[in-house]
Amino acid sequence: MELINVIIDGKSIAVPKGATILSAAESLGISIPTLCHLQIGGNGYKNDCASCRICIVEVEGRRNLAPSCATPVHEGMIVKTNTMNVMQKRRTLMELLLSDHPKDCLACSKNGECELQDLAVQLGVREVRFEGEMSTYRPDYSASIIRDMDKCIMCRRCETMCNEVQTVGVLSGVNRGFTSVVAPAFEQNLEDSVCTYCGQCVAVCPVGALHENDHTWKLVKDLANPKKKVIVQVAPAVRVALGEEFGGKPGVNVEGQMVTGLRQLGFDEVFDTTWAADVTIMEEASEFKDRLERFLAGDKEVKLPLLTSCCPAWVKFFEHNYPDMLDVPSSARSPQQIFGSIAKEIWAKEEGIAREDLIVVSVMPCLAKKYEASRDEFKVDGNPDVDYSITTRELAKLLKQANIDLRILENSEFDSPLGEYTGAGVIFGRTGGVIEAATRTAYEWVTGETLEEVNFKALRGFDGFRSATIKVGDLDLNIGIAHGLGEARKMLDMIRAGEANYHAIEIMACKGGCVGGGGQPFHHGDFSVVTRRAAGLQNIDDNKILRKSHENKFVQDLYKNHLGKPLSHKAHELLHTKYFSKHKI
Template structure:
């Protein structure tokens, strides 16, 4: 069918002209008619659409058709007449919902998704007050990791997570198993997520309409630490958190709340409130040095140099290449992520300045990402059993903490982060969006390579929301080819090129989530809406341009840190504390 051909359709007596092939659901939306659904999810900007038509909540009447049609997967045709609100349609939807609820746990009061559950919302909108259908209920064992909890009793077989995991992220952990009453979305051989190739990116959690997939909540761990008088509790917060936290309190997407964020964390009782942007500047000192070192040796004819250099800030991405590309483990930068650099400095240097043992310092990290919970639990980021990062909570969990504490977020006056670990440049801020890490690295690498303080620091050629982007960047006499990918499916394309020896890039930035950290699995739910992601990116860019200093190597506190402890980037001391190594992961 020619998608460019326009057809005339009537939906609830409203006339509309849409391209042939458009679904009834999409066409209805064009005229302001909302058709409820649980399985449908438009991830077109992510590269796919989940339209398995499994929930049957979106059924409508089509004139001339005997059966009700699922609006999400039924294409329109010339002259089609659709009714979305007949008694037959409403009864069918209500019956479907009642059947779903009959095989669904009744723990809504304690479910983590309560208030965010789409099944709950539909039950409320249909006025369902009793479960008419009684019978056997599905029971599965729970699977709890440091990052994600799977409660398959709450799975409604919408298969959104399967689409996200397989088609967008190309990780391939989740799929439908069994048939009939026993059908559920699970892992191969029903193995635990920790034993699978799961990267813990959390994108499955972000699209799940119920409590079947949620993050492991650590809010009460934070409160317990704050209540312990023997502990000094500090907090760091990632750049992407400030772009979305306001959404949890009714602010429109694109509202920056950096000052209120710092104020709220201080009111919660943290001894010091720091900014992960400081550590992002620190990361650039090491990563930009590593890039220049490889480029310089490559230019001099060293055939052993591994290019392209891959950024290493995203733990889901690190997990992805450890599982799937173990032959390329020597290509990524060995620099730790900003979160882990901050925690390493806090536990090994800041504690000395405070005069306390590292075991008496609790480092809490507020992150937009579920994989950060996994990253904090990696054994190499610990010393004598004491982890560098003690607790990780997401943006959503922080919002819950603020609400627990009865803090009026709207009335908070803006406050600053504490120094020295709270001082940052614009380069640290842009780590929160796709293209930001490599742009920050270019700002510093260009100055160091040319020996000048260059005025051109906005590398707009690396910005954008295309899944894979290429940019040609001139740095002195170097013509650099830069690659950027966000989303693990897009990353796989670039890694396959490297493996095949076809990559022309000198450096590649990869982030596991669409949009970068601003679209992380721990952020307020955006349901694949790229307009929300664009607005969050605008917060990042605005904060960057408002900074007096916009290059990581100009951060005065970073300079002092090197003078006092590291001497210079890539030094022995810097490698000991700020760098890591990667491991081949065994697949079951």
């Protein structure tokens, strides 16, 4: 590797050829303020369009100031990052940004977490000298995401995430000059575009231009309504991330304290989506076994590979981009929707509660879950199976508003029976977890043998697109795993072209899986945060006594008392769904 010698603020360093001034300065421990720059995800993507210019520095021999995030070093380069000229110009740039930015910080969804706000404080900006006309745009409301482009600073992070990492291609800069804005083509609404609601654009937005559609105030009203029975389910990935909002480290399991906090908020029952994940495996593993056996028997009508269907962002991506393959994914609903269906159609009836009087709330690491809950196929006579889906961040804000400090709460357990889970259910929250859980059950059902070693380590890892061969009796099962929609597109294009043959595939829309979801605490591009959350889930699985979904006694009771067996008519009615072509020419 060729090294380049540079001097930054009097300090010498040798860095790889092609490195930027910003990365070289970081290697020396020198902090240069940035706004538009961001290292994205775990595969080296970065937003380096240099649109904000806040990171400007002086380079000896260069007449103008250089954006450090986009300027490569050269041999013998001498850089100064902290001259009076640099500091003055940064403040001026910040004032120009603020001059066309709303001043409603106190009511902004990003207040307290706004990078523009933080940088203004860091640069000591206390007044804005520039006044004039301000750009205004209509707000865009969707089931999951709200676009408030008056607050957009044209950093283009969302573009990089949407176009390069996720390859969804919804967001781009349109128009010119004062009317320029980041928007879908023809400035259409998100709900009319091919947006998947993965929420990764929200996760990287430094201001309040993109934020989740917040349902917490509606929830508060229901919690205060004595006529309503309000229950909550919590996704696996939430418990290893929620603590970060209270100063904890990523990956620390705060399950017990979280349950206590939810009870203090006033929920009548606190259940676990992980229980529904075990139910999901009962259906998906049964479906896989059925397809596999028919395929091996020579049935040419069988569709393989079977694709897991737990991620609503991935499902919407599939419906838009692969309408010719809609019969390939498993028809099993996601754990969120399975829980809602069982809660309203079985549990509520056993408890003597009318469907319309039961409010089912889900706490999810995901923004697409809000959209999923609103889909018509998950409603009965207009009444949704899941009434509200709130994010990990929204739950944290709700707890803080109620003056509930998670750090000092005692541990308590989920309510039964919809709160009991196995290790297989909890790893749904990390990449490779769904297919590993399904394989644990499918192995025993296909071979008729007890699986002693449940750790399918070949299915683990963080490569965006990976393959593994798993020995199941005399069969060699080829399994594909992708996380991040860009990686999913590569895999699906290969399958469509006949260039790859798999028996089963797991796809998750977000890098790292649900632990890296768009509704999790902001990690600002630090992928190590995501991997630590995943490790936290794996630690829970490692320490569970029961680690196969079909061993869950309360799931067994569900089938014994209500569903009969997996793939039964009743199971299909309550636990399965259909997919719809959303292809647009």
